[in-house]
Amino acid sequence: MKSSSSLNSRDDLVLVGRVVGVHGIRGSLKVSSYAESLSVYQAKEGLLAALPDGSVRKMTVLQVQPHGRVLLMTLEGVAERSQGESLIGSELFVDKACLPALEEDTYYWSDLVGLRVLDTSGALLGRLVEVIPTPGNDIYVVKGIQDGQTREMLIPAIGDVILKVDLEGKTMLVDPPEGL
Numbered sequence: 001m002k003s004s005s006s007l008n009s010r011d012d013l014v015l016v017g018r019v020v021g022v023h024g025i026r027g028s029l030k031v032s033s034y035a036e037s038l039s040v041y042q043a044k045e046g047l048l049a050a051l052p053d054g055s056v057r058k059m060t061v062l063q064v065q066p067h068g069r070v071l072l073m074t075l076e077g078v079a080e081r082s083q084g085e086s087l088i089g090s091e092l093f094v095d096k097a098c099l100p101a102l103e104e105d106t107y108y109w110s111d112l113v114g115l116r117v118l119d120t121s122g123a124l125l126g127r128l129v130e131v132i133p134t135p136g137n138d139i140y141v142v143k144g145i146q147d148g149q150t151r152e153m154l155i156p157a158i159g160d161v162i163l164k165v166d167l168e169g170k171t172m173l174v175d176p177p178e179g180l
Contacts, residue, residue, distance in 0.1 A: 013048065014099060014110045016040050017092040023072055027084035031064075031071040031092065034109065038064050040094055041073065052089040059092075107165060115172045117142045117155070120163070125153060128172060140172075 021030035033041075041047065046060040060076040078084055099108065109131040117125045117140075126144020138157040143150065155161060155176055164173040 012096050013093040014096050014108060015091055016047075016094050017071070019049075019087045019090045019092070020070060021088060022081055022084035023067070025081050027074070027078040027080050027082075029073045029075065029078070029084050029087060030067070031073050032069075033071050037100075038066075038071070040099060041071075041092075047075075048093040049087065050091045050093065051087065105165075107167070111167055112140070112165070112172070115165070115167075115170055117144075117172045117174055120173065120175050125174070125176075126151070131157075 016035045017031045017033045019029050020032045022028065023030055035041070041061045041064045046058050049057050049059050051057060061073060062076055063072075063074040065072050075087075078087065096108075102108065112128055112131060115128045117128055119125055124144065126142045128140050129143050130141040132139040132141060132154075140155040140157055140162075142153040142155055144153070145151065153176065155174055161174055161176060162172065163175055164171075166172070
C-alpha cells in the first residue's frame, strides 16, 4: 500500500490497527488492533486511514468495542456495508501526541520495531521486526543473518533478557536465554 509506507515513515504517527472485515449491514468495521487500550481510537483529532487505493483519509470514530479477537468500530460517514468493505485492508494511524505518557522502561511497539538488537558481546543479532503480545509477556521477533542464513529469534520481553533500550541510538541490548 503506497500511502501506508509513507505514513509509517512519519515519526509523528503510530500504526494502531488494520481493518480486516465488516460486521452487519450498517458498515461496522472489524479491526485488528495493535493498541492495548481502546482509548487510542477516541483521540479528538481522529484517525488517519491509509486506504487500499493509496489514498489517506482522516476519520472520526463514533463507537468502538471489543468483539472476540477484533474490535467493532463505527466511523462517521460509513453507514452501509459496501462503504465498510471499501475500507478492508486499510491501516489506521493516530498522532503520537494523542497517546498517553508511558511509565519508565515502557515503550510503544512502534518505537521498538526496527531497532538493531545486540547481545552482551556486542554481536548484532538482527533487527526487531515484530512484537507478539502474549498473556505473560511480549515476545520480540528478531531477524538477522547468521552464517549466511536468515535467522529468526523469538526473544522474551522480560527484564532479565532485555538489558537496555536506546531509542536515540536505535539499539537494544539483550542477554538471550541459552539455546536461542
